[in-house]
Amino acid sequence: MTNEDKSMIGTDYLTQSDAVKQRFDRLKNREVILEVKGLNKIYKTAKGETTALKNINFKTHRREFVCVIGPSGCGKSTLVRILAGLESYNGGEALLDGKPITGPGRDRGMVFQGYTLFPWRTVKENVMFGLQMNNITTNEAAREADQWLDLVGLEKFANAYPHELSGGMKQRVAIARALVNQPRILLMDEPFGALDAQTRCKMQTHLLEIWRNIDITIVFITHDLDEAIFLADRILVLKAHPGEVMELIEVPVPRPRSVDQLFSPEFLATKARLEALIHPKQETDTNEIPIQQRMLRFVDVTDNVE
Numbered sequence: 001m002t003n004e005d006k007s008m009i010g011t012d013y014l015t016q017s018d019a020v021k022q023r024f025d026r027l028k029n030r031e032v033i034l035e036v037k038g039l040n041k042i043y044k045t046a047k048g049e050t051t052a053l054k055n056i057n058f059k060t061h062r063r064e065f066v067c068v069i070g071p072s073g074c075g076k077s078t079l080v081r082i083l084a085g086l087e088s089y090n091g092g093e094a095l096l097d098g099k100p101i102t103g104p105g106r107d108r109g110m111v112f113q114g115y116t117l118f119p120w121r122t123v124k125e126n127v128m129f130g131l132q133m134n135n136i137t138t139n140e141a142a143r144e145a146d147q148w149l150d151l152v153g154l155e156k157f158a159n160a161y162p163h164e165l166s167g168g169m170k171q172r173v174a175i176a177r178a179l180v181n182q183p184r185i186l187l188m189d190e191p192f193g194a195l196d197a198q199t200r201c202k203m204q205t206h207l208l209e210i211w212r213n214i215d216i217t218i219v220f221i222t223h224d225l226d227e228a229i230f231l232a233d234r235i236l237v238l239k240a241h242p243g244e245v246m247e248l249i250e251v252p253v254p255r256p257r258s259v260d261q262l263f264s265p266e267f268l269a270t271k272a273r274l275e276a277l278i279h280p281k282q283e284t285d286t287n288e289i290p291i292q293q294r295m296l297r298f299v300d301v302t303d304n305v306e
């Protein structure tokens with residue numbers, strides 16, 4: 001344990017080292033890229049109304065990395081779809097560079113959990129697609145696609161087809177394809193959710209490396225507490241039914257991040273706070289039937305597996 005570790009013992013997630021504090025001061029001085037003000041979303045169905053988002057407020061600064069976390073049904077996907085311009089909303093505002101979001105646009109790149117590559121196009125052709133849709137010549141698109149494939153470390157796979165790639169590689173192509181139009185903001189909805197733990201970990205480090213090297217602001221949806229703390233500057237914590245902001249947490253873990261920090265006092269303190277917000281301890285319900293009594297017996301009582 002280093003002296004710095006020792007000095008952080010007993011601190012909570014609100015305690016920031018001087019370096020972290022200064023970083024947040026710099027970050028908050030940067031221009032606001034995304035501003036969400038009093039945003040509401042109500043879904044109307046035959047069964048009634050669901051308030052998916054209620055009075056959501058937050059700002060994201062240039063080159064900030066924001067994670068959005070919360071229990072199932074808290075409106076994470078709804079929020080990201082509204083920001084992408086794929087979903088309408090019922091009041092409030094969502095502003096990108098001060099302008100209302102009214103539909104999809106080149107200023108936003110999207111990466112989803114499912115692999116959304118065109119299977120009949122090569123890796124490079126997948127990345128070129130967005131550019132060609134914007135009337136950029138094939139030669140120019142090919143040159144730019146090469147640069148982005150280089151950035152995500154897939155230059156050697158330019159002529160491969162999606163089915164020849166691993167899950168992590170497919171998501172790297174998806175990131176290159178989302179970045180090729182040089183959006184202001186990258187919206188990522190559980191992009192690593194389908195990957196195995198080891199690949200997921202590598203992709204997180206890789207994404208931080210990409211983010212460090214380019215001028216991009218990231219809004220990243222996740223279920224995973226470790227992933228949120230590892231990646232984010234700030235974490236927007238939502239609650240469900242209705243989807244509301246519980247807290248916007250400034251992650252006190254210094255940058256650059258590495259897996260060695262997963263058990264640092266700041267990391268664990270932040271995780272404890274997220275656990276308390278997202279999985280609060282339930283009061284014991286005295287009316288609840290003990291689990292053993294609820295289970296059907298499928299085996300003979302004498303057949304003891306232990």
Ligand SMILES: Nc1ncnc2c1ncn2[C@@H]1O[C@H](COP(=O)(O)OP(=O)(O)OP(=O)(O)O)[C@@H](O)[C@H]1O
Pocket residue numbers: 043044045050051052070071072073074075076077078079243
């Ligand atoms: N198209 C829709 N029509 C009706 N209700 C919807 C629709 N999409 C989402 N909802 C409801 O809105 C609420 C928020 O859903 P949303 O999918 O945004 O949550 P989420 O936090 O992304 O959930 P998960 O983590 O399970 O993906 C939920 O109660 C959901 O049932």
